[in-house]
Amino acid sequence: MKNKDVKDKSIAGGDKDGTKELFDIVIRLEKMPVAGHHIKINLDSGQLRELAKILTVSLIEDFSATLHVFNEKKGVGVTGNLQATIIQPCVITLEPVTQKIKLQLQRNFVPAPKVQVSKVQVPKKAPEDVSIGAETNFDLESADMPDEYEGHELDLAPFLFEVLGLEIQLYPRAPGAKMDEKQAGDDPKELSPFSVLKNLSEN
Numbered sequence: 001m002k003n004k005d006v007k008d009k010s011i012a013g014g015d016k017d018g019t020k021e022l023f024d025i026v027i028r029l030e031k032m033p034v035a036g037h038h039i040k041i042n043l044d045s046g047q048l049r050e051l052a053k054i055l056t057v058s059l060i061e062d063f064s065a066t067l068h069v070f071n072e073k074k075g076v077g078v079t080g081n082l083q084a085t086i087i088q089p090c091v092i093t094l095e096p097v098t099q100k101i102k103l104q105l106q107r108n109f110v111p112a113p114k115v116q117v118s119k120v121q122v123p124k125k126a127p128e129d130v131s132i133g134a135e136t137n138f139d140l141e142s143a144d145m146p147d148e149y150e151g152h153e154l155d156l157a158p159f160l161f162e163v164l165g166l167e168i169q170l171y172p173r174a175p176g177a178k179m180d181e182k183q184a185g186d187d188p189k190e191l192s193p194f195s196v197l198k199n200l201s202e203n
Contacts, residue, residue: 022051023157027069029076030152036070039080041160055165058096059087065160067105075110075146076154084164090174097172107159108146 027037043051043063052060067080086099147159 022047022054023160025067025156025160027076027154027156028152029071029154032069032071032076036068039067039069041065041067054161055086055168057086057088057168061085061087061098063164065105067156069154069156072108075108076149078105078107078109078156078159080105082160082163086168088169088172090177091171092177092179093174095174095177097169097174099169099172101164101167103163103167105163109149109154110146112148112150 022043023041025039025041041064043060048060048063051063052058063082063084065080065082067078069076069078071077082101082103082105084101086101087096088099089095090097149155
């Protein structure tokens with residue numbers, strides 16, 4: 001039974017007009033039940049093909065997720081799990097490589113701070129070294145930094161795309177696949193920007 005306070009066009013096969021809107025799950029926060037929302041997501045074959053195109057992989061054999069969305073003191077909490085099977089070509093042999101993804105999900109969302117615009121009176125002849133404005137510092141390395149949302153609805157699509165996309169192997173290799181001498185200098189891992197940054201940090 002679908003809850004009227006959850007827009008879930010993609011949960012069981014897409015819209016009535018035939019479009020395949022993936023993860024179109026928007027929670028209406030002003031009508032959140034005390035027990036929260038329990039959501040199950042299963043993509044059909046057409047949606048799996050579309051998701052594979054978006055994530056630029058050969059094939060996604062299955063995708064499912066369960067979410068529990070609930071009110072917290074400072075915002076909204078989301079927990080649950082996600083499972084998917086990703087097929088990609090080996091970067092060396094091009095044979096199919098299967099990656100099974102199983103994730104425990106947990107994320108916190110807080111309302112975005114309201115920006116108050118006030119008039120600033122500027123002297124007619126302001127000194128050149130006077131700057132107007134305020135500097136705000138954020139701890140970008142904090143693992144507990146919550147996501148933000150605006151208004152009275154929370155769209156969970158970016159959250160699901162992010163957690164799935166981050167788990168997909170960038171350079172999948174078939175078991176036992178090794179580069180020969182001609183290929184050794186073209187190792188994608190060695191050419192990746194992340195490897196370059198790692199080498200710089202070690203020097």
